[in-house]
Amino acid sequence: MRRIDRDPFPPSKRLTRLRRLVTLSSAAALLAMSLLGWFMPAHAQQDSSLALQTSTADETPTFDVIEIPGLIDEIVADFIEDSIARAEADGSGGVVLQVNSRGHVVSDERLTEVAQAIADSVVPVYAWVGPSGASAQGGAAQLVAATDELSVAVGARFGNTGELIFPEFLSDQFLQVADALENGTVDEDTVVEQGLAHRDSPTLLFFMLDLPGFASTVDNSGEEPVRVPDSQVRFSKLPLIDGWVHGLASPAMAYLLFLIGAALLIFEFYTAGVGIAGAIGAGCFVVGCYGFDVLPARNWAIALLVVAMFGYAIDVQVGVPRVWSWIATICLIAGSLFLYDGMAISWITLLVGIIGIALSMISGMPSMIRTRFGTPTIGREWMVGMMAEATEDIKKEGIVSVDGAPWRARVNRTTPISAGDQVRIVAIEGLYLEIEPETGGARDYREM
Incomplete structure (x- = not known):
């Protein structure tokens, strides 16, 4: 390993973090800061307890375990480099990356910089893919292969590396089996058989007990x-705010927050409330946009999602689903299915997003808006006896116009009503007007 003198915390990293925080909405920032103040004493107490439990003799080396969750974005890349630099400054016996990542969303150049930091580290850097059910794929798998020693837990997977980004930092043994790992993953036994790992390590402790310099x-x-x-063991996770931002920028969260934020903004626009829904919607929308900026989201798919919400908003104003609702639904499905390049959203997330937004925009939101403004401001009881005009052919249910406003209506008579016919409102049932033809209908008692 080679040592390169470098500032552990260069100004460029501080500027990167500043730009990242600026992208968050003020509402999200206030929420994070309040939670930070509430959780900080608990975290401090946990760290103190961990130090008391793991401290032994002063002469035993200390090892650092760094948890690497989710996709490797700029936050995780900085975290890995900072953790290695901190371990070097503290004289750590080694750094263990506990990896559960399906790939990377930073540029290949940025990922190469992280691999360079691992290769140039004064302290040895190891990697353990775990626990059971975890995986290291894509660029994350290549980072694991760039460490001094790797191991895979029982039930974990390793591989699907794709095209090699930094072969100069990978071992000869890995390069010999790289073709087999490019488009597929292997389990813990195959990793040992291929010579990538020297031993089975079902748990993190089993892996660390046989590391060079680890006292037992x-x-x-x-x-x-x-x-x-x-040996003492220090466990490190992403800081609270960085962890929140990293989690919210996951593919599923960014997708759902974008849709929820847009829906809440539409709801606030039409209901003219006190602003709570608008503030929450704006925060969700901004965080969702930040996630799309970090993740490999297709611009045309995002545009389809915007068109979908715009189409739903038009029919929400009308109060009934029409052609724009069909256009919006098609755009929503297409934009959701093809949103990300190189990664897929789970079917559960897609169903929640597509069905939830479609039902709320087609049925739920018009009903809430009609209930909010219909009963208290219009005084619907005075509509009984008024004349309306059918805007379409009505056999059982349809739309009528009352003073230029569309309303859903039902007719209980067998006589069909044609578009343009005058009808009389005889009752109101929930959000529906009960109507009858002008000719042959009952007369309004006020006219008698």
Whole structure:
């Protein structure tokens, strides 16, 4: 390993973090800061307890375990580099990357910089893919292969590396099997058989016990001897705010927050409320846009989602689903299915997004808006006996115009009503007007 003198926290990283925080909405920032103040004492107490539990003799080396969750974005890339620099400054015995990542969303050049930091680290850097069910794929798998030693937990997967980004930092053994791992993943046994790992490591502790320099003793007090770790272990996760931003920028969260934010903004626009829905919607929309900016989202798919929400908004104003609702639904489905390049959203997330937005915009929101403004401001009881005009042929249900405003209506008579016919409102049932033809209908009692 080679050492390169570098500032652990260069100004460019501080500017990157500043720009990242500026992209968040003020509402989200206030919420994060309030939670930070509430959780900070608990985290401090947990860190203190962990230090008391893991501290042993001063002469034993300390090892750092760095949790790498989700896609490797700029936040995670900075976190890895900063953690390695901090371990070097503290004289750590080694850094263990606990990886559960399906790939990277930073540029290949930025990922190469992270691999360079791993290769140039003074302290050894190891990687453990776990726990069970975890995986290291894409650029994350290549970072794992660039460490001094790797292992895969039982039930975890490794591979699907894609085209190699930095072969100069990968071992000869990995390069020999790179073709087999380019488009597929392998389990823990195959990793050992291919020579990428030297041993089975079902848990993180099993992996760390055999690392060079990791101190342990044998406890013979039980029925069988057990190795007990003596080296201190420091566990590190993303800081609170960075962790929130990283989690909210995941593919599923960015997609759902974008749709929810747009729907709440439309709801606020038509209901003219006190602004709570608008503020929450604006925050969700901004965070969703930030996620799309970080993730490999297709611009034309985002445009389809915008058209979908615009189409729904038109028919929300009309009060009934028409051609724009069909256009919006088609755009919503197409934009959702092809939103990301190189990654897919789970079917559960797609169903929640598509069905939830479609039902709320076609049925739920018009009903809420009609209920809010219809009963208290129009005084609907005085509509009984008024004349209306059918805007379409009505056999059982349809739309009528009352003073230029469209209303849903039902007719209980067998006589069909044609578009343009005058009808009389005889009752109101919920959001529906009960109507009858002008000719042959009952007379209004006020006219008698």
